[in-house]
Amino acid sequence: MSQSQYRPGPDANGLFGAFGGRYVAETLMPLVLDLAREYEAAKADPEFLEQLAYFQRDYIGRPNPLYFAERLTEHCGGAKIFFKREELNHTGAHKVNNCIGQVLLAKRMGKKRLIAETGAGMHGVATATVAARFGLPCVIYMGATDIERQQANVFRMKLLGAEIVPVTAGTGTLKDAMNEALRDWVTNVEDTFYLIGTVAGPHPYPAMVRDFQSIIGKETRAQLHEKEGRLPDSLVACVGGGSNAMGLFHNFLEDESVQIIGVEAGGHGVHTDKHAASLNGGVPGVLHGNRTYLLQDDDGQITDAHSISAGLDYPGIGPEHAYLHEVKRVEYVSITDDEALDAFHATCRLEGIIPALESSHALAEAIKRAPNLPKDHLMVVCLSGRGDKDMQTVMNHMAAQEKQA
Amino acid sequence: MSRLEQRFADLKAEGRSALVTFITAGDPGYDASLKILKGLPEAGADVIELGMPFTDPMADGVAIQLATLRALEAGQTLAKTLQMVREFRVGNQTTPIVLMGYYNPIHRFGVEQFVAEAKAVGVDGLIIVDLPPEHDAELATPAQAAGIDFIRLTTPTTDDVRLPRVLERSSGFVYYVSVAGVTGAGSATTEHVKEAIACLRRHTDLPISVGFGIRTPEQAAAIAKLSDGVVVGSALVDKIAQAKSPEQAVSDVLSLCSALAEGVHGARG
CATH class of the missing domain: 3.40.50.1100 (Rossmann fold)
Known part of the structure; x- marks a missing residue:
């Protein structure tokens, strides 16, 4: 193809x-x-x-920065990691x-x-x-x-x-x-x-929302070109319905050299019944006006999604992602609740940025991959939102862990 | 002649409108639901719409949402719904049954297998809420090729431009949704229904049934004067919700059905 x-x-x-x-x-x-x-x-x-x-420009505050995450990069000791700072938009997300x-x-x-x-x-x-x-x-x-x-x-x-x-x-x-x-x-x-x-x-809707979000990828392309004079080697974004990911990916789909990774919410793990990974754990079906991959049982009843991040807690995924998955242009992986929380804490402490739990899934995948990649590998992670909204969830989780310990 | 064609032709000859009743398959449980299904023709239902439960009934109001949940909790599946029709057909070869619901359970079951089994057990028609004519190739075409009617909904938002497209491949009857909204919502005025039917008549010779918001024998009688069929769903389903036992559900649904039938059958008398 x-x-x-x-x-x-x-x-x-x-x-x-x-x-x-x-x-x-x-x-x-x-x-x-x-x-x-x-x-x-x-x-x-x-x-x-x-x-x-x-x-x-004047209301959202675009363009937002493409930020070199220097300390996270050092911490991982491999790929050069950049954050596309969507969390700096007015209202705090993409x-x-x-x-x-x-x-x-x-x-x-x-x-x-x-x-x-x-x-x-x-x-x-x-x-x-x-x-x-x-x-x-x-x-x-x-x-x-x-x-x-x-x-x-x-x-x-x-x-x-x-x-x-x-x-x-x-x-x-x-x-x-x-x-x-x-x-x-x-x-x-x-x-x-x-x-x-x-x-x-x-x-x-799927095309229209993608178009409005595609400014993320357009800016990323120009900003990385300015900083590094070339295309990224990989892009990483979290996927619930998948709008920040489509926004970042769309501009790069035709650039064969760019590896593209979508990160689904693995919840307690895709082998359990508590996750929200429609591509990794679902099958095609029809819901909410489109045919796509869905979490469903053998009778075609939609099953409950689970993720620690409410924004990824959806049993379906945008149809263009389903297509990109089938033609294998984008690799879709999953990250568990615990992995996302670890990445959340790492990003807080290393970069002074409190990311949304949704974005933490993308960060976790970046942290997993970066150590095994060469230092000249340019990786862009979509920091789709800020984590202020997640304070209660993280607090509850930390309290529960302390109890266990 | 298909069972639906036959039924509407017979009623036309008798000079009366059809009572079309909707219940959700498996609500409140398989056995009680089957009893209701078997009792409906004798209680005066001329055509039966049997809802196929789906977790996410986007076009339904609260009554049918809850009916769906009751049925799913009681273990209803698409295979059991087909089994229910099979059991119904043992004692009844004349009352048309139309399966109504959403596409996903059929998609999951497999269209080819579904069409074959539906035909074999004696299903006469399908109403699939989320399959507009744009997606005819998926189910409407294979169903009709197998001799199962595909019934379309037309609504107050279906204008003259869109109507021919919607009616083009319709068969069995046309279901006019008299209000823009979900099932069980407020009812339309008879004036509105009269105009809408006149408009549909210019485009189709198929029988026209009218539904949404019809709850009482009086309302049913008023619509029966204007249309070839009157659909009642949420009001019947509410009887199941209110019943204290499965036995009461069966008897309350069937008595409401009888009262509605009296209204519809006497309407043009």
Whole structure:
């Protein structure tokens, strides 16, 4: 397969190879078709792109740095590790890149109300933020379990004026929040814009969210070129739905020399029933508007995902990742809760950066690989978010460990 | 002539509308659910929609979400749902059964095997909520080739441009979802339904059944005056939720079905 085939999609039906598509109820079909048309038009409109660039620069604070993680590099004693500092964005994660793009589209389409689902709350916070900035009312669906473990983000969303609807159905996590957001959308078809937070859902969402996130890879390419005069040798990013990873990877898919690694949440291990590794532990199926790899049982019932990081706690993955996995352009590995926590602590102490538990999965994989690589190997890790939201989770975990000891 | 065609033709000859009842297979448990299924025709159901439980019923309201969970907790699977139809067919060769649900369990079961087994046990039609015409090749085409009708939902958001596309490969009947929303949500006005049916009539000769938000014999009678079929789901499923025992679930669902049937059958009298 030639490299150019790695960036094929999606086709007119939203398919990346066999993955993606538009598996939604008929009530929503006119809406997703309309959204695809409007997005195509916006993409080609210089005024829209100019607005987007303005908000990326003056509101989000882009470009954010590509930082040479000198002490972590020394600690590992191999590859030269760089962090793409998405955690320095306004709101503290990569999520806002996508939210700014979609809210501009919502305004352009004359929509009057935003809805979104959130897991860790980072997408919810980013959505509530842009809703406030653009004066739109906003309803965030969040699983009851996630509300419990992400109190700080719940409070932030409230401060920003969002209404938070706890979802108790199912396991009370991200997938259930997404079901509930879809139910809201199907009920409020006239005026509501559904701001999906990851590269999943019916077409055009996976492609659109990827496009809005692809600024991560574009900047990385230019910044590394400036620093080192060449392409990276490897890229590492965590993958739940997979938007920060798609954002970093997309620009490099055709560069054969760049090794690309996606890191799934291995929870207690992919051999157990407590993980969120859809590619390493799931099979293809159809959920939330797209065909992709899913955690499911033999009867096609979706099974519970588990990860210490709420943001990776989703039983599916964006369809483009499923495609890149099947054509073997990207290598997908998994990192357990414990490995992610170790990397979290290492990054705190060595670099003075408190990373999100999601990003800690990517850091753990980097720490695993770097020692075995030559010193001129350039590795970029996507530091997708900051860890302030995870204080309670880490505290609880440390307390539990002390008890055991 | 397929069982669905036959049933709607017979009812047309009698000058009345069909009562289409929805229950979730395996709710509250396999045995009680089978008893309900077997009792529905005698209680006046003309067509039966049998829900295939799925963990993530995105287009359903609370009543059917809970029904799904009850069924899954009681151990219902797609294979058991097919078995239920097989057992139903032992005593009934005339009442059409339409399986309704989401694509993933079928995808996992294997489309080819599913279509073959569904045909063999006596399934007459399929309503798959998350398979729009854009994905016809996956299930609609093989199902229809095997002689199973593929019934499409049309909704208040289906405009004149989209409608021909939706109806193109529809068979059996057309299910008009009278409100934009999830199952069990508020009901549409008869004015709205009248207009919507007139619009659909310009595009199709298939029987038109109307559903979403119809709960009482009176509402059913009002819709029956306008359409070829009236679908009731959440109200029946609620009876199962409220029942204190499986026996009570069976008798309460069947009595509501009888009352609805009276409303529907008397509507044009």
